[in-house]
Amino acid sequence: MKKYHSPRVADVKLNDPVFAPRIDTAIRKTIPACIRKCHETGRFEAFKLNRYEGMPKLPHFFWDSDVAKVIEGMALALELRPCAELEAELEKYVELIISAQQPDGYLNIVFTTQQKDQRWKNLFDHHELYCAGHLMEAAVAHFNATGRRNFLDCMSRYADYIASVFGHGKNRIPGYPGHEEIELALCKLAQATGNRAYFELAAYFVNERGQDPNYFRQEHPRLAEQDLKNRQAHKPVREQTDADGHAVRAVYLYSGMADVAAEFNDAELFKACENLWQSIVNHRLYVTGGIGSTQAGEAFTVDYHLPNDSVYAESCAAIGLVFFARRMLNLTGDGRYADVMEQTLYNGALSGISLDGEHFFYANLLEVNDNTFSHGYIDKTRQEWFNCSCCPTNYCRFLPQLGTFAWSLGEHEIRLDIPAAGTLANGIEVSGDYPCNGNIRIRFTEHGTFKFGLRIPGWCEHYELKLNGAPCLAKPSAGYITLDREWQTGDELALELSMPVRPLYAHGKVTSNNGRLALARGPLVYALESVDNGRIIPQLLIPAEQEFTLTEAPGLPPGTVAISGRALKEEFGNESLYSTAAPTCSECTFTAIPYALWQNRGASDMAVWIRACR
Numbered sequence: 001m002k003k004y005h006s007p008r009v010a011d012v013k014l015n016d017p018v019f020a021p022r023i024d025t026a027i028r029k030t031i032p033a034c035i036r037k038c039h040e041t042g043r044f045e046a047f048k049l050n051r052y053e054g055m056p057k058l059p060h061f062f063w064d065s066d067v068a069k070v071i072e073g074m075a076l077a078l079e080l081r082p083c084a085e086l087e088a089e090l091e092k093y094v095e096l097i098i099s100a101q102q103p104d105g106y107l108n109i110v111f112t113t114q115q116k117d118q119r120w121k122n123l124f125d126h127h128e129l130y131c132a133g134h135l136m137e138a139a140v141a142h143f144n145a146t147g148r149r150n151f152l153d154c155m156s157r158y159a160d161y162i163a164s165v166f167g168h169g170k171n172r173i174p175g176y177p178g179h180e181e182i183e184l185a186l187c188k189l190a191q192a193t194g195n196r197a198y199f200e201l202a203a204y205f206v207n208e209r210g211q212d213p214n215y216f217r218q219e220h221p222r223l224a225e226q227d228l229k230n231r232q233a234h235k236p237v238r239e240q241t242d243a244d245g246h247a248v249r250a251v252y253l254y255s256g257m258a259d260v261a262a263e264f265n266d267a268e269l270f271k272a273c274e275n276l277w278q279s280i281v282n283h284r285l286y287v288t289g290g291i292g293s294t295q296a297g298e299a300f301t302v303d304y305h306l307p308n309d310s311v312y313a314e315s316c317a318a319i320g321l322v323f324f325a326r327r328m329l330n331l332t333g334d335g336r337y338a339d340v341m342e343q344t345l346y347n348g349a350l351s352g353i354s355l356d357g358e359h360f361f362y363a364n365l366l367e368v369n370d371n372t373f374s375h376g377y378i379d380k381t382r383q384e385w386f387n388c389s390c391c392p393t394n395y396c397r398f399l400p401q402l403g404t405f406a407w408s409l410g411e412h413e414i415r416l417d418i419p420a421a422g423t424l425a426n427g428i429e430v431s432g433d434y435p436c437n438g439n440i441r442i443r444f445t446e447h448g449t450f451k452f453g454l455r456i457p458g459w460c461e462h463y464e465l466k467l468n469g470a471p472c473l474a475k476p477s478a479g480y481i482t483l484d485r486e487w488q489t490g491d492e493l494a495l496e497l498s499m500p501v502r503p504l505y506a507h508g509k510v511t512s513n514n515g516r517l518a519l520a521r522g523p524l525v526y527a528l529e530s531v532d533n534g535r536i537i538p539q540l541l542i543p544a545e546q547e548f549t550l551t552e553a554p555g556l557p558p559g560t561v562a563i564s565g566r567a568l569k570e571e572f573g574n575e576s577l578y579s580t581a582a583p584t585c586s587e588c589t590f591t592a593i594p595y596a597l598w599q600n601r602g603a604s605d606m607a608v609w610i611r612a613c614r
Contacts, residue, residue: 001270002262004330004408004415007424008144010079012403014422017433017559019402022350022357026399027077029357034070034396035089037385043067044093046109047100061110062127062179066393067097068134073396075141080400087146094142097135098154105161107135107154120165124178124216124223124231129205132158133182140185140192141397156193159186163201175215176205178231180249183256184323187263203260206269209253210236230297238272243279243300247292247312248390250276250300251320258327270331277328280321281340287504287518287608288351288525288595289344290364291317295376304509308367308609312378315352315361315391318344319398326405329417333408335479338417339458345405345418346435346523350596353395354382355557360392366527366595366608369538381603408453415453415480416442419495428452435522436561438463438497444487452487453480454495459523462498467491497522501548501563503612516609517544519563519592526563526592530605531555533590537605540590541568541613553593555601563592568613 014020038044043066046059074090077083101107108128111119120128132155139155142148162182166173177183183202190198208215210233217223228234230245232253243250254276261269283303285291290313293301298312325341328334352361359382365372368380377386385392407424408415414426419440423429427446432439442454456463456476465472465481468491474481483493499522506513519526519542528537532554546566553562567590570583590610598606 001265001267002331003333004410004413006326006330006404007407007409008079009076009401009404011425012407012422014403014406014420016420016422017436017557018346018350019406019420020422021355021557022353022399023080023402025355025357026073026395027081030353030392030399031070031073031077031396033358033384034073034389034393037389037392038067038070041385044096046113047096049100049109050113058114059109060387062131062390064107064109064131065127065134065181066389067093068131068138069390069393070396071097072134072138072141073393073400075138075145076397076400079141079145090142091146091148094151098150101154101157105157107132107158120173120175122178122219123173123175124219127177127179129162129177129182130179132162133177133185136182136185136189137397140188143192152189152192155189156195159189159198159201163197166201167204174208175219176209176233178216179246180205180232180253180256184252184259187256187259190263199260199263202256203264206237206253206257206260209233210240226297230299238268240272241275241279242303243276243284243291245300246298247300247317248298248314248320251291251317251324255320255323255327258324258331262327262331273328277324277337285340286311286313286348286366287506287520288313288364288366289318289321289340289348290366291321295363295378304507304511306506306510307512308607309365309369309372310378311363311366313348313364313366314377315349315364316394318348318352318364319394322349322398322405330408333410333415333453333478333480335455335476336458338455338479341405342418342457342523343525345402347525347595349398351598352391353399355597355600359384360386360395362386362388362391365606367606369535369605369607382599410451412449413451413453413482415455415482417455419455433559434497435524436559438495438499438522440495440497442493442495444491445489447487447489449486451482451484452493453482454493455480457497457523459502459520460497460499464494464496466494469494501550501565503542503544505612506609513609515611517542517612518609519548521550521561521563524561524594524596525608527595527598527606527608528590528592528610529598529601531601532562532593535605536569537607537610539570540588541570541585541611542566542590543568543613545614551591553591553597556593556597560594560597565590 043063136155139151143152186198186202292312329337362377406418406420419434429443431441502520504518549564551562553560568585569588574581
């Protein structure tokens with residue numbers, strides 16, 4: 001079933017204006033900062049087991065996953081940029097984790113030290129299988145970067161132990177994770193080790209979920225239907241058609257479902273993935289690529305409920321949506337998945353981390369002003385760390401992978417999914433300043449006969465393509481122009497994607513955006529920030545019919561394109577809470593910057609959706 005696969009991390013070298021600096025900052029700043037925080041909080045030291053001297057607090061039940069994501073990021077960074085010092089530090093942490101493994105293969109700091117009698121007793125709430133999954137992913141990344149099998153063998157022993165515990169039959173637990181992740185991790189472990197049993201275990205966890213009798217109800221008889229829905233366990237996954245519940249858990253599950261569908265050529269399971277995808281993109285997706293409309297359960301809610309100033313849109317959820325989109329793109333080759341992957345990458349995923357690489361949003365709001373109520377993990381400013389630090393540590397492993405989202409590889413076929421400047425090890429160079437402009441050059445540096453696919457984004461209405469200076473008249477199919485030929489060294493494709501400013505309007509059922517517009521250019525969604533406009537953003541109205549001006553955004557990375565234009569400012573002459581006096585309007589101008597870059601110039605108000613005047 002699977003048509004394409006992603007390149008290895010080391011096979012893509014980027015030098016574009018967006019992804020490449022983020023990767024560099026992740027390696028230089030984000031990963032070291034998270035390593036420091038993991039030491040300060042005792043996350044690494046907890047793997048010494050029972051040695052809590054000097055630790056600020058006892059381990060939390062998913063600390064293992066934070067450490068695993070940092071280690072995975074270190075391994076990916078090492079694969080991108082070999083460094084003896086980094087490799088030595090990585091190996092030290094790997095050996096520390098291995099030392100915590102129990103004789104039967106079990107590996108979890110909390111249930112080895114604090115709650116020894118609670119192993120596998122609360123799958124609904126505790127994160128044992130989730131932590132195991134992240135450790136497996138870290139082990140695969142470590143193996144890919146170093147070639148050493150010590151961590152991989154350790155996690156294979158853990159997976160073998162888990163396989164002996166779960167399933168149907170005497171003395172087995174017919175359960176599945178409350179927080180999904182191990183499903184996709186087991187598929188990665190199977191690919192790295194060649195052990196098909198791990199694919200079968202992943203399939204068990206996917207297929208058993210939500211079956212009757214419901215395992216979570218056996219654990220917790222008083223669970224309500226909404227509780228099960230939050231864990232995507234209210235019905236079997238093949239019967240689920242709406243993206244429900246905790247958004248991060250959901251897209252991790254869907255990613256695992258896609259992996260299992262690909263391995264077992266399971267058309268029914270793929271159809272379930274497609275149904276859930278359609279639910280997200282047609283009814284429950286923010287224009288930034290964010291998902292999860294409410295802090296209550298960190299969850300999807302109902303169709304078209306997409307509030308701006310109370311949105312959750314957790315950073316981990318955007319990252320998970322990228323993973324799901326990548327898998328669906330590899331399964332089908334259909335550019336509509338690449339469109340959402342790109343939308344999320346450039347907007348809702350990158351907005352969660354500052355340009356300095358050391359400050360993070362947990363929730364990614366689309367509107368911030370005096371009326372925005374900060375609570376829980378909904379903050380108006382990025383933070384250095386969180387008690388629940390899934391998002392900062394997730395960026396450690398997400399950012400080094402950015403180059404892999406730009407390309408797909410198939411049988412005698414190479415496809416450029418996102419035209420970020422850089423090189424592919426197969427002998428192809430991409431140049432240009434995408435997404436700042438749409439002028440892209442693709443140069444072939446090696447001779448070969450193969451298909452080359454070039455994505456024409458769904459947002460692009462006009463484009464021109466030339467091959468060695470001559471117009472190329474091939475038309476897109478499923479979002480891609482595919483050229484099958486014998487490529488010569490020095491061949492060049494020139495692609496020009498038209499990038500006008502596009503006013504966007506939400507579906508009428510998205511009541512929070514009725515009468516409003518958002519601005520986009522290319523794949524970038526824009527936002528108005530008080531740094532540029534003053535604290536009057538809620539008073540502004542923007543005419544959609546106007547000539548917008550492109551300028552360089554002040555105080556942001558060189559080359560960042562801002563949008564300027566005309567606006568009307570409403571002014572109220574009455575201080576009463578309610579009045580019969582109508583507001584007056586005066587003309588003014590506005591400036592909008594890429595949403596992902598907001599609040600990198602100090603604390604500020606912000607809005608993506610602005611009232612429109614016609």
